[in-house]
Amino acid sequence: MKDLQQTKGLLGALPPSETLGSLIKGMELARQGINVCMLSVGEPDFDTPEPVKRACAEAMASGQTKYTIPAGITELREACAEKFRRDGIATSMEQVVITPGGKFACAAAITALCGPQDEVILPVPYWVSHLHMISASGAKPVFVPTTPENNFELTEEDLRHYVTERTRLVVLCSPSNPTGAVCRRRTLEMLGEWALKKNFMILSDEVYEKLAYDPDRPHISIASLSEEVAEHTVTVNSFSKSYAMTGWRVGFLSAPLWLTRKIDALQTHFLANVTTFAQYGALKALRDCSADCERMKNAFAKRRDLFCGLLTRVPGLKFIRPSGAFYVFCDISSYGLGSTEFCDRLMDEAHIAAAPGCGFGADGFVRFSYACSEETLRTAAEALRIFCGNLPDRR
Ligand code: GLU
Numbered sequence: 001m002k003d004l005q006q007t008k009g010l011l012g013a014l015p016p017s018e019t020l021g022s023l024i025k026g027m028e029l030a031r032q033g034i035n036v037c038m039l040s041v042g043e044p045d046f047d048t049p050e051p052v053k054r055a056c057a058e059a060m061a062s063g064q065t066k067y068t069i070p071a072g073i074t075e076l077r078e079a080c081a082e083k084f085r086r087d088g089i090a091t092s093m094e095q096v097v098i099t100p101g102g103k104f105a106c107a108a109a110i111t112a113l114c115g116p117q118d119e120v121i122l123p124v125p126y127w128v129s130h131l132h133m134i135s136a137s138g139a140k141p142v143f144v145p146t147t148p149e150n151n152f153e154l155t156e157e158d159l160r161h162y163v164t165e166r167t168r169l170v171v172l173c174s175p176s177n178p179t180g181a182v183c184r185r186r187t188l189e190m191l192g193e194w195a196l197k198k199n200f201m202i203l204s205d206e207v208y209e210k211l212a213y214d215p216d217r218p219h220i221s222i223a224s225l226s227e228e229v230a231e232h233t234v235t236v237n238s239f240s241k242s243y244a245m246t247g248w249r250v251g252f253l254s255a256p257l258w259l260t261r262k263i264d265a266l267q268t269h270f271l272a273n274v275t276t277f278a279q280y281g282a283l284k285a286l287r288d289c290s291a292d293c294e295r296m297k298n299a300f301a302k303r304r305d306l307f308c309g310l311l312t313r314v315p316g317l318k319f320i321r322p323s324g325a326f327y328v329f330c331d332i333s334s335y336g337l338g339s340t341e342f343c344d345r346l347m348d349e350a351h352i353a354a355a356p357g358c359g360f361g362a363d364g365f366v367r368f369s370y371a372c373s374e375e376t377l378r379t380a381a382e383a384l385r386i387f388c389g390n391l392p393d394r395r
């Protein structure tokens with residue numbers, strides 16, 4: 001008798017996402033009437049700017065409800081190409097694909113680029129889904145540990161050690177999910193040189209691009225370093241975090257034309273196109289909502305300062321003040337608990353939802369998102385202080 005439940009494809013062993021898992025668990029408790037501080041999933045608590053919603057509603061009312069070109073509506077692709085060029089990236093409208101969120105942009109790029117026999121360099125800690133996208137492509141993830149002392153960046157020594165003939169891709173996520181680190185120019189330059197010398201591609205996930213808070217750590221797109229580096233880079237971006245549009249599922253990427261064509265072909269089979277009227281909302285965001293972006297960024301910067309200040313009062317907790325994104329990645333190794341057990345107990349005993357570091361390849365860490373109200377951050381920090389103070393195994 002065939003066992004229908006025995007999946008043989010590469011996706012057979014795919015576990016669900018830890019970040020979304022912690023969101024679901026928090027929502028379940030909230031449904032039971034328990035007030036949970038949701039510091040797990042990375043989602044701005046702001047509403048989508050009104051002009052974006054209006055543009056979407058108008059598009060729908062005027063009949064923009066049919067298929068579009070799979071790579072996206074021309075106006076939006078042009079606006080994205082213009083945005084990339086403003087950032088110094090040599091690209092054109094033909095090299096841009098509109099995707100259902102930054103997540104699918106990463107998955108499409110990895111799937112289009114990698115397969116069995118390929119190796120993908122994945123700096124640890126990594127964003128949870130990058131790993132599973134690589135595994136689902138059949139390629140081998142090559143884990144490269146990074147350290148807080150070196151701003152969680154790859155070193156030249158790492159590349160010398162880990163890059164092989166089979167290296168097809170290196171994943172870069174800056175500002176970083178989960179650490180909040182913003183990669184320094186000298187590291188980007190070094191990585192760009194290696195990509196050219198050893199002929200590999202770079203997946204630069206820049207969905208937190210707008211959220212870099214420190215003037216001495218500005219966000220730099222690696223593809224802006226030179227046209228040659230751009231030829232070796234897929235730059236991924238999204239409307240989710242910058243414009244508070246997580247539920248809209250609109251992302252975009254720029255890649256060399258040969259790769260764009262493969263990604264485009266993949267979308268024709270897997271997707272058709274991103275929701276038509278959502279694309280018109282995204283176009284409005286890109287054209288007219290930079291002030292909203294700035295307003296939210298300033299609020300996040302304030303919350304970072306507040307939350308980091310409060311976390312210094314938590315006994316035994318260590319962290320590096322993040323320069324970007326909206327996460328604090330905390331070292332919990334002094335408590336003698338694994339990150340899953342720590343998060344489960346934190347949820348049950350202190351009603352705080354946090355994302356366990358094991359999902360990011362770092363079991364001694366827990367990720368807190370500060371994309372929530374100041375009041376929630378204060379409540380959570382106090383509950384965390386009491387919770388950690390009561391853990392018996394604190395060294
Ligand atoms: N990227 C966000 C996070 O890491 C949203 C959830 C997800 O897409 O995994 O929390």
